[in-house]
Amino acid sequence: MGRRTHALLCGVLALTSSVPLTAAAAAPSAPAPALPGAVGSALYAAENDPYRPQLHFAPQQNWVNDPNGPVWYDGEYHLFFQHNPEGTQWGHMSWGHAVSTDLVHWEERSVAIPWSEREHIFSGSVVVDERATSGWGTPEEPAMVAVYTSWDPVTGVQAQSVAFSTDRGETWTKHPGNPVLDLGSREFRDPRVFWFAEGGYWVMAVAMAVDRTIAFYRSDDLLAWSHLSDFGPANAVGGVWEMPDLFELPVEGRPGESRWVLVVNLNPGAIAGGSGAQYFLGDFDGTRFTSETVVTGDEEPPGEVLAAFDGAYGAGWTTTGTAFGTAPVTGTLPGQQAVTGFRGNGLVNSFVDHDRAQGTLTSPPFTLTEDYVNVLVGGGDHPRRPGTGDGSAPEGTVLADFEGGGFGDWAVTGDAFGTGPTPGDAPCQTGVTGFLGGALASSYRSATPDDCAVPPDTGTGTLTSPDFTVTERYLSFLVGGGAQPGTAVRLLVDGAVVRTASGSESGTLDRVSWDLADLEGRRARIEVRDAATGGWGHILADAFAASAAPALPRAAETTVNLVVDGEVVRTATGQDSEALDWVAWDVRELAGRRAQLRVVDSVSRSWGHVLADQVTLSDVPARSLLERYRWLDHGTDFYAALTFENVPDGRRLAVAWMNNWEYASATPTGTWRGSMTFPRELTLREVGGELRLSQALVPELAAAAASSGVAPYRLRDRVVRQGVTALPRQAHGTVLAVDVELEVGSADRVGLHVRTRAGERTVVGYDVHRERLFVDRTASGDVDFHEAFAGVHAAPLPAPEGRVRIRVLVDRSSVEVLGGGGEVALTDLVYPAPTSDGVALFAEGGEARVRSLTVQPLG
Numbered sequence: 001m002g003r004r005t006h007a008l009l010c011g012v013l014a015l016t017s018s019v020p021l022t023a024a025a026a027a028p029s030a031p032a033p034a035l036p037g038a039v040g041s042a043l044y045a046a047e048n049d050p051y052r053p054q055l056h057f058a059p060q061q062n063w064v065n066d067p068n069g070p071v072w073y074d075g076e077y078h079l080f081f082q083h084n085p086e087g088t089q090w091g092h093m094s095w096g097h098a099v100s101t102d103l104v105h106w107e108e109r110s111v112a113i114p115w116s117e118r119e120h121i122f123s124g125s126v127v128v129d130e131r132a133t134s135g136w137g138t139p140e141e142p143a144m145v146a147v148y149t150s151w152d153p154v155t156g157v158q159a160q161s162v163a164f165s166t167d168r169g170e171t172w173t174k175h176p177g178n179p180v181l182d183l184g185s186r187e188f189r190d191p192r193v194f195w196f197a198e199g200g201y202w203v204m205a206v207a208m209a210v211d212r213t214i215a216f217y218r219s220d221d222l223l224a225w226s227h228l229s230d231f232g233p234a235n236a237v238g239g240v241w242e243m244p245d246l247f248e249l250p251v252e253g254r255p256g257e258s259r260w261v262l263v264v265n266l267n268p269g270a271i272a273g274g275s276g277a278q279y280f281l282g283d284f285d286g287t288r289f290t291s292e293t294v295v296t297g298d299e300e301p302p303g304e305v306l307a308a309f310d311g312a313y314g315a316g317w318t319t320t321g322t323a324f325g326t327a328p329v330t331g332t333l334p335g336q337q338a339v340t341g342f343r344g345n346g347l348v349n350s351f352v353d354h355d356r357a358q359g360t361l362t363s364p365p366f367t368l369t370e371d372y373v374n375v376l377v378g379g380g381d382h383p384r385r386p387g388t389g390d391g392s393a394p395e396g397t398v399l400a401d402f403e404g405g406g407f408g409d410w411a412v413t414g415d416a417f418g419t420g421p422t423p424g425d426a427p428c429q430t431g432v433t434g435f436l437g438g439a440l441a442s443s444y445r446s447a448t449p450d451d452c453a454v455p456p457d458t459g460t461g462t463l464t465s466p467d468f469t470v471t472e473r474y475l476s477f478l479v480g481g482g483a484q485p486g487t488a489v490r491l492l493v494d495g496a497v498v499r500t501a502s503g504s505e506s507g508t509l510d511r512v513s514w515d516l517a518d519l520e521g522r523r524a525r526i527e528v529r530d531a532a533t534g535g536w537g538h539i540l541a542d543a544f545a546a547s548a549a550p551a552l553p554r555a556a557e558t559t560v561n562l563v564v565d566g567e568v569v570r571t572a573t574g575q576d577s578e579a580l581d582w583v584a585w586d587v588r589e590l591a592g593r594r595a596q597l598r599v600v601d602s603v604s605r606s607w608g609h610v611l612a613d614q615v616t617l618s619d620v621p622a623r624s625l626l627e628r629y630r631w632l633d634h635g636t637d638f639y640a641a642l643t644f645e646n647v648p649d650g651r652r653l654a655v656a657w658m659n660n661w662e663y664a665s666a667t668p669t670g671t672w673r674g675s676m677t678f679p680r681e682l683t684l685r686e687v688g689g690e691l692r693l694s695q696a697l698v699p700e701l702a703a704a705a706a707s708s709g710v711a712p713y714r715l716r717d718r719v720v721r722q723g724v725t726a727l728p729r730q731a732h733g734t735v736l737a738v739d740v741e742l743e744v745g746s747a748d749r750v751g752l753h754v755r756t757r758a759g760e761r762t763v764v765g766y767d768v769h770r771e772r773l774f775v776d777r778t779a780s781g782d783v784d785f786h787e788a789f790a791g792v793h794a795a796p797l798p799a800p801e802g803r804v805r806i807r808v809l810v811d812r813s814s815v816e817v818l819g820g821g822g823e824v825a826l827t828d829l830v831y832p833a834p835t836s837d838g839v840a841l842f843a844e845g846g847e848a849r850v851r852s853l854t855v856q857p858l859g
Contacts, residue, residue, distance in 0.1 A: 049670065050812065050833070050834040051668070051669050051670075051812055051813040051831055052669075052672070052812060052813075053675050053811045053812055053813060053814065054735045054811055054812060054858065055104075055678055055701075055735060055809065055811045055858060056658060056675045056676055056677065056678055056811055056814065057079065057098055057106045057675060057676045058672055058674065058675035058676070059081075059083060059096055059098075059108060059672055059674075060108060060672065061088075061671050061672050062083065062084050062085060062086065062087060062088055062671075062672060062673070063083065063084035063087060063088050063089055063090055063091075063672075063673050063674060064081050064082060064083050064096065064657070064672075064673070064674035064675065064676075065081070065082040065090065065640065065657050065659065065664070065674055066081065066082045066123045066190075066243060066639075066640035066642070066657050067079060067080070067081050067640060067642050067655050067656065067657060067676060068080040068081055068082060068095055068123050068124055068125070068126075068146075068148070068642070069095075069124060069125045069126030069146055069148075069645075070126075070642055070643065070644040070645065070653075070655055071125075071126040071127070071128065071144065071644060071645045071646055072644055072645070072646045072647045072648065073128055073144060073168060073169070073646065074168070075101060076099050076100065076101055076168070077099065077100045077101070077103055077644065078097065078098075078099055078126065078144075078168075078169050079097070079098045079099075079100070079106070079655065079676070080095045080096065080097050080098075080112055080126065080146070080169075081095065081096045081097075081098070081676070082094075082095070082096075082122070082123060082657075083095065083096030083111065085111050085114065088669075088670075088671065088672065088673045089665055089673070090664075090665065092115045092120070093115055093120040093121055093122055093151070094111050094112075094113060094114040094115045094120075094121050095111070095112040095113040095114075095121050095146070095148070096108070096111055096112065097109040097110065097111065097112040097169060099169075102700045102703075102704065103653070103679045103698050103700045103701075104700050104701060104704045105704075109169075109170065110170075112146075112165075112169060112172055113146065113148070113163055113172050113174075117153075118152060118153070118154065119150050119151070119152065119161075120150075120151040120153060121148055121149075121150070121151075122148060122149035122150070122151050122158065122189055122190070123148065123149060123189065123190040123242075123243060123640070124146060124147050124148030124149055124160075124190065124191050124192075124193075125146070125147055125148075125191060125192045125193050125194075125642070125645065126144055126145065126146045126147075126169075126645065127144070127145050127147070127193050127194065127195065127202070127222075127645055127646070128142050128143075128144055128145075128645070128646045129142050129143050129144075129145050129164075129222065130142045133202070133220060133221045133222060134162075134164065134221050134222045134223060135221070136164040136166065137164070137166050141166065143164045143165060143166050144164065144165045144166075144168070144169055145162060145163070145164045145222055146162065146163045146164070146165075146172065147160060147161075147162055147180075147191045147193045147204065147222065148160070148161055148162075148163070148191070149161070149188075149189040149190060149191065150178065150179050151189075156186045157182070157184060157185065157186060158185060158186055158187065158188045158189045159178075159179035159181060159182035159183070159188070160179055160180055160181035160182070160188075160191050160204070160206065160225075161174065161175065161178035161179045161180060162174070162175040162178060162180050162222060162223060163175065175223065177223065180222075180223050180224070180225060181204075181206075181217065181225045185208070187208065187209040187210045187211070187240070188206065188207070188208060188209070189206070189207055189209060189242065190206060190207050190242050190243045190244065191204045191205070191206040192204065192205045192206070192243075192244050192245050192246060192642070193222070194246065194247065194645065196218075196286055198286060199218075199286040201218050201219060201220050202218065202219045202220070202221075202222055203216060203217070203218055203228075203246070203286070204216065204217040204218075204219070204225060205244040205245070205246045205262070206244065207240075207241045207242050207243065207244055207264075208230070208241070209240040209241055209242055210240055211232070211233070211241075212232050212233035212234075212237045212240070212241045213230045213231060213232035213233060213241070214230065214231045214232055214241065214244045214262065214264060214289075215227065215229075215230050216228040216229050216230070216231070216287070216288070216289065218286075228286075228287045228288065229287055229288040229289070231262065231280075231288075231289045231291070232264075234280070234291065234294045235278060235280070235293075235294060235295055235625075235629040235630075236264075236266050236269055236270065236271075236278050236625075236626060236629050237266075237269070238266070238268060238269020238270075238575050238576070238577045238579070239266050239267045239268040239269035239270070239275070239576075240266070240267060241264050241265070241266060242264075242265045242266070242267060242640070243263075243264075243265040243277075243639075243640045243641070243642060244262065244263060244264055244265075245261075245262070245263040245641065245642050245643055246260065246261070246262050246263075246284060246289065247260070247261055247643055247652055248260050248261070248284070249261055249652060249682065249683065249684040249693075250684065251684050251685065251686070251691060252683055252684065252685040252686075253685065253686070258684075259281045259282065259283070259684055259691060260281070260282055260283055260284040260289065261279055261280070261281060261682075261684070261693065262279065262280040262282065262284075262289055262291065263277055263278075263279045263632065263641055263642075263643075264277075264278055264279070264280070265277045265278075265639055265640050265641060266278055267639065267661050268381070268575065268576060268661070268662070269575050269576075269577060269626075270626075270631070270636075270639075271626045271627070271629070271631050271634050272634055272635055272636040272791075272793040273381070273575070273636060273660075273662065273788065273791075274636060274660040274661055274662035274663075274788065275639040275640075275660050275661045275662070276631060276632075276633065276636075276638060276639060277631065277632040277633060277638060277639060277640075277641040277656065278629055278630060278631055278632070279630050279631070279632055279693060280293050280294065280630065281293045281630070281684075281691055293630055295625065295628045295629060299582075299622065299623055299628070300343075301372075301374045301582070301584075301616055301618045301620055301621070301622040302618055302619075302620065303370060303372075303374070303616045303617050303618030303619065303620075304369075304370070304616065304617045304618075305614065305615070305616050306363070306366060306597075306615040306616065306617060307363065307597070307614075307615040308343065308344050308346075308613070308614060309328035309344070309346045309347050309348055309612075309613055309614075310328070310344040310345045310346045311327070311328070311346070312327050312328075313326075313327060313328065313361070315364065316363065316364025316365075317361065317362065317363055317364065318361075318362050319359055319360065319361050319362075320359050320360045321357065321358045321359020321360065321601075322352060322353070322357040322358070322359055323350035323352050323357040323358050323359035323360075323361075323601040323609070324348065324350055324352075324359050324360070324361040324599070324601070325352060327346075328346035328347055328348060328349075329346060329347060329348070329349035330345055330346050331345075331346075331347075332578075333349060333351045333352070335351075335354050336349075336351045336578065337578045338578060339378070339578045339579075339580075339611065340578065340579045340580070341376060341378060341579045341580035341581060342376060342580050342611070342613040342614070343376070343613055343614045344613075344614075346613075347376075347580070347611060347612065347613040348361060348599055348610070348611060348612040348613065349379075349609070349611050350379070350558070350599075350601040350609040350610050350611075351379075351609040352609075355603075355604060355605065355606065355607070355608040355609050356430075356431060356433065356604045356608075357601070357604075358433065358601050358602050358603070358604060358608075359601055360598060360599065360600050360601075361598070361599040362563075362596055362597070362598045362599075363596050363597040363598070363615075364596070365594045365595065365596050366594070366595060366596070366617075367592065367593070367594055367595075368587050368590050368591055368592065368593050368594075368595050368617070369591075369592075369617055370587075370617040370618050370619050371586065371587065371588050371591075371618070371619050371620075371621075372584050372585060372586060372587065372617070372618050372619070372620065372621045372622070373562060373570070373584075373585040373587055373595075373615070373616070373617060373618075374582055374583070374584050374585075374614075374615075374616045374617075374618050374621065374622035375560055375572070375582070375583055375585075375597070375612060375613075375614065375615045375616070376580040376581065376582055376583075376611075376612065376613040376614045377560050377572045377573070377574055377580060377581065377582075377583045377610070377611065377612055378574045378575075378577055378578060378579055378580035378581065378610075378611035378612075379558050379573075379574035379577075379578070379607065379609045379610040379611040380558040380573070380574050380576055380603060380606075380607030380608055380609055380610065381558075381573055381574055381575050381576045381607065382556055382557050382558040382559070382573055382603050382607070382608070383557060383559065383571065383573045383787070383788070384555070384557045384559045384561065384568060384571045384573070384600075385553075385555060385556070385557065385787060387552060387553070388552055388553050388554065388555035388556075388557075389511070389551070389552030389553070389554065389555065392436070392551070393436065393476060393543045393545040393547075393551060394474070394476055394513075394545060394547040394549050394550065394551045395547060395548075395549075396472055396474075396476075396545045396546050396547025396548065397472065397545060397546045397547070398543075398544070398545050399465065399468065399475075399526070399544040399545060399546060400441075400465065400526075400543075400544045401436065401437055401542070401543055401544075402421035402437075402439050402440055402441050402542055403421070403437045403438060403439060404420070404421070405420055406419060406420040406421075407419075407420060407421070407441075407463060409465075409466050410463055410464060410465050410466070411462075411463070411464045412461065412462070412463055412464075413461045413462045413464075414459065414460050414461020414462060414530070415445060415459045415460070415461055416443035416445055416459035416460050416461035416462075416530040416538070417441060417442070417443050417445075417459075417461055417462075417463045417528070417530075418445065420439075421439035421440060421441060421442075422439060422440060422441070422442035422444070423438055423439045424438075424439070424440075426442055426444040426445065426446075427446060427452075428446045428452035428456050429444045429456070429507075430507075431507035431508075431604060431605070432480070432507045432508075432509075432540065433507060433508045433509070433604040434478060434480065434508040434509035434510065434554060434604075435478060435509050435540070435542040435543070436478065436542055436543045437542075437543075440478075440509070440540055440541065440542035441463055441528055441539075441540070441541045441542065442481075442538065442539075442540050443459060443460075443461065443463075443481070443487070443528070443530035443538040443539050443540075444456065444457060444459075444481070444538040444540075445457070445458060445459030445538075446458060457532070457533050457534055457535065457536070457537035457538050458533050459530065459533075459538075460530050460531055460532070460533065461530055462527055462528065462529050462530070463527070463528040463541075464525055464526070464527045464528070465525050465526040465527075465544075466525065467523050467524065467525050468523070468524060468525070468546075469521065469522070469523055469524075470516050470519045470520055470521060470522050470523075470524055470546075471520070471521075471546065472516070472546035472547050472548055473515060473516060473517050473520075473547075473548055473549075474513050474514065474515060474516065474546070474547050474548070474549065474550045474551075475491065475499075475513070475514045475516055475526075475544070475545075475546055476511060476512065476513040476514075476543075476544075476545050476546075476547060476550060476551035477489060477511075477512055477526075477541060477542065477543055477544040477545070478509035478510065478511055478512075478540075478541065478542040478543045478554075479501050479502065479503055479509060479510065479512050479539070479540065479541050480503040480504075480506055480507055480508055480509035480510065480539075480540035480541075481502075481503035481505075481506075481507075481536065481538045481539040481540040482502065482503055482505060482532060482536035482537055482538055482539060483502050483503055483504055483505045483536065484502065484532055484536070484537075485500075485502070486529070486530065486531035486532035486537070487502055487503065487529070487530055487531075487532050487536070487537060487538060487539040488500050488501060488502045488529050488539065489501050489502070489512070489526065489527070489528050489529075489539065489541055490526070490527045490528075490529055491514065491516075491524055491525075491526060491527075492524065492525050492526075492527055493519060493522050493523070493524045494522075494523075498519065498524075499514045499516075501514075502539070503536075503539065503540060505536045506605055507540070507604065507605075508554075508556070508603070508604050508605065509540055509541075509542060509554075510553060510554045510556070511551045511552065511553045511554050512553075513550035513551050515550070526544060528541045554602070555600070555602045556602055556603050557573065557600050557601075557602055557603065558573055558574060558600070558601050558602075558603050558607070558608060558609060558610035559571050559572065559573045559599070559600050559610065560572050560573075560583070560597065560598075560599050560600075560610065560612050561597070561598045561599070561600060562585055562587070562595055562596075562597060562598075563595060563596045563597070563598050564590060564593050564594070564595045564596075565593075568598075569587075569590065569595075570585040570587070572585075573610070574607075574610060574611065576607045578611070579625075580611050580612075580613055581624045581625050581626060582622035582623065582624045582625075583622075583624065584621035584622045584623075584624075586621065586769075586770060588769075597615055599612050621770070627796065630692070630693070631795075632654070632656075632693065632695070632825065633656070633825045633826065633827050634793055634794065634795035634824060634825065634826050635775060635793050635817070635825070635826040635827040635828045636660045636662075636791070636793055636827075636828055636829075637658045637659055637660050637814070637827045637828055637829045638656045638657075638658065638677060638825070638827040639656055639657045639659065639660065639661070640656055640657040641654055641655070641656040642654065642655065642656070643655075643682070644679075651681055652681065652682045652683075653679050653680065653681055653682070653698060654679070654680050654681075654682050654695070655676050655677055655679050655680075656676065656677045656827075657674065657676065657677075658674070658675050658676055658677045658814060658827060658829065659674050659675075659829065660788075660829075662786070662788045663785070663786035663788055663789050666785050666786045667785065667829065667831075668782055668785050668831055669813070675813075675814070677816060677827060678697055678698075678701065678809055678816060679697075679698045679700075680695040680696060680697060680698065680825075681695070681696050681697075681698050681699075682694070682695055683695075683696070683822075685821070687820070687821070687823045688798065692823045693823075694821055694822040694823050695818060695822045695825050696818070696822050697737075697807070697809060697816075697818070701737065701809075704858075705737065705856050705858055708858070710856070710857050710858075711730075712854050712855060712856040712857070713727065713728070713730045713731040713853075713854070713855040714852075714853065714854050714855075715727075715850055715852075715853040716850070716851070716852050716853070717849070717850070717851060717852075718849065718850045719847055719848075719849055719850075720742075720745075720747075720750065720841045720842070720843045720847060720848040720849060720850055721843065721847055722747070722843050722844065722845070722846060722847060723842065723843070724753065724840050724841070724842045725840055725841045725842070726756075726838060726839075726840045727838075727839045727840060727841065727855070731839045731855040732837045732838055732839055733810070733837055733839075733855075733857040733858075734755065734810070734811075734812050734834065734836075734837050735810060735811055735812065735857070735858045736754070736808075736809075736810040736839070736855055736856065736857055736858060737807070737808070737809055737810070737854075737855075737856040737858060738752065738754065738806075738807070738808040738809075738810065738839070738853075738854070738855050738856075739805075739806075739807050739808075739852075739853070739854045740752065740805070740806050740808075740850065740852070740853045740854075741803060741804070741805045741806075741850075741851040741852045741853075742766065742803065742804050742805075742806070742848055742849070742850060742851065743802055743803050743848060743849040743850075743851055744766065744768045744799055744802050744803070744804065744848055745802070745843075745846060745847050745848040745849055746845070746846030746847055746848075747768060747843040747844060747845055747846040747847060747848040748767070748768055748769060748844050748845030748846065749765050749766065749767050749768065749842075749843070749844040749845065750765065750766055750768070750841075750842065750843045750844070750848040751763065751764050751765030751766050751806070751841075751842060752764045752765070752806070752808065752839065752840070752841060752842070753838070753839065753840040753841075753842060754808060754810050754815065754838075754839055755780065755781070755810065755815075755830060755832040755836045755837065755838075756836055756837075756838035756839065756840055757832075757833065757835055757836040757837070757838055759779065760779060760780065760781055760832050760833060760836045761779055761780065761836075761840075762775065762776070762777050762779075762780040762815055762828075762830050762832070763775065763776035763777075763842075764806060764808050764815065764817055765842070766797070766799065766804050766806070767794070768799070770794075771796060771797060771798050771799060772794040772795060772796055772797060773794065773795050773796075773797040773804070773806065773817065773819040773824055773826065774792055774793065774794035774795075774826070775792070775793050775794075775815060775817055775826045775828045776792045777789075777790060777791065777792075777828050777829075777830050778790045778791065778792065780830040780831070780832055781830055781831045781832030781833060781836065782831040782832075783831070785831075793826055793828060794826075795819065795824035795825070795826055796824065797819045797820055797823070797824050798820075803851065804819070804820070805819070805820055805821070806818070806819055807819075807822075812834075813829055813830060813831055814827070814828065814829050814830060815827070815828055815830060839855060841853075
């Protein structure tokens, strides 16, 4: 058991290890021994771990994702969680365990339910069996019962199993009759169990993930389960459904009135991209959930339709490549999932040659006469990357283009490269794109080219250039194929390898540029090496050139872009979905300018296509379907939301995994990876004539802050002039709670900068004209570890009487933002430098006023 510290918001966490389940199924899982290691304040010191959160629970080491079984039991809050006790990537899934008495300080315990070779412990819930219905424990000393998903890594089957604890969650015994609910499915997971008092039985809500449905079951004893009903698909279905939660909440200000809330987590396809949490309001009668918030019907924005794509592309439209053909497509192409959401009879659809084709489609110029350009977009989620090109070589000296009948003076060993360049696909190979000219160097060789059923990639060997003198700063080339060390392009100097590059397990070659400034004047040679066999055991290379400037990496996008004066000023991509949805571009600052629409497909792999339809100039923005659904959080880092069971006084407290599956495995956090959101209290109230979930940081945070003795910084009734106004030093910090009420005045945008220093800031702002609260993390620090990370995320929020209230919880690697009365939330990870601790106010386009501001340092 770990030691506890009472330093504000800094729990001391004991290092733990897993105990594999090798005993009989009914054996208890004993607590893992604590390992020696640094604990206490050193763990939280910024110089040792600049991103480790101070306010949010994170394990001392290794991977964490979904919260599991949050429950209150006899004065303590228990948080279980998906945990890999053996590394910082997903795997060996077990249940970690942490305990708190105040939701602020957490003590990490030993692994609660560890994995075994035949059972990984996926997500689930914990109940307190106060009636001893299971036969474990007694009403006086009830057992904690965990209902979780067992995953068999051999068969892939997911089934629901049960374990119990009679020592406050320290050790767990598995039911010998596990699993208790097994459909033989590989996509059946994440049971949420609660006591349905009106019926006097247990209810389980569990996800049929790929069906986008939530199944409901009942039980008298937590062991034998019978099916009740199903809910779904409904609202957001762009990804699999996971981690359901179902609970009842009273409606504030309406005595005797309540609603049932069904939370459904979704990955991908959430409002900010990737994973997120939607919710439905309705009624649960003990058998069936019915929702009053399922969205039906389309919203069509008024305005001038520039392109409907119901016949030909029209005069002035031009294409390059083959992805867009010579005319729009009438719906779904052969081999494609059903395309929905387009208007009329046709649309732009680049699913040509099963996603292999690439190209562009460009409109004739038009004048931006309205405030918004609305367009329906779908297809692959491959956004535009600034600083990319078409893969062409830079100006310079071509060292090899592999366009002749042989390799010339390049030396060949082994049998991988054959006797000369390959004209695209080799025998038994498909999908090679991105090379220049008519051929490339390819080591894809099959021993039996006439029988493609025999495993290919059997050849090995090298292709080596003559020696040359390094006279230019950059060496650029195209590379594709396998990602392993044995399949690589290498630069050798004096026999030693000084540079290396491999493919990304893709048949599309991408541009690589090596900076050789430190090698100027040296003799070198290029070696294209294949020392691997089997899947992706080959290398593709082309277009080696020496130049004074680097080549741009190849664009890999499926996008719809607005182009003004040759520059892309707005861009949108799909959500890996064949359902088109509205995108609205605010173009007011471009009024009167000439523009073009350019649709780009430069991807030849899964979801390597783009869909577009109904380009409209309008004075109002179109609302996407995603915007019409109900979301717990509009940021990117709020997933697997689950509420605590059995909390006194009926409080409904929620916690979520503060990460996103798009980039979770790449976050730059060292020996640990992943954390939880700060606990929030959920209420239900009327907002703008509709019932909405509202969220508030649990009041235990304020109590802990008050006990710290650190005085807050306050500011009242001050003008915020156009520009950025830094706050004084006493308002600075890397761990803060900020409350501000702003009067928008004449400003177009107004708000806060947090975690600032020269060149770094996280912007929490309000767009007055679009009535949207937003977080901009594009300059927040380290944003380059994944292409999906940098971005701006927003939520609709009216400003009654021109005033907006914002609460921000700032931690070392996150911001959690609540707007208005908590009816909208935005949670985003950020990775700034430890010295980025400034706070500032800003206004754009005019002046605003601070009605009140409080900055409370924490940590």
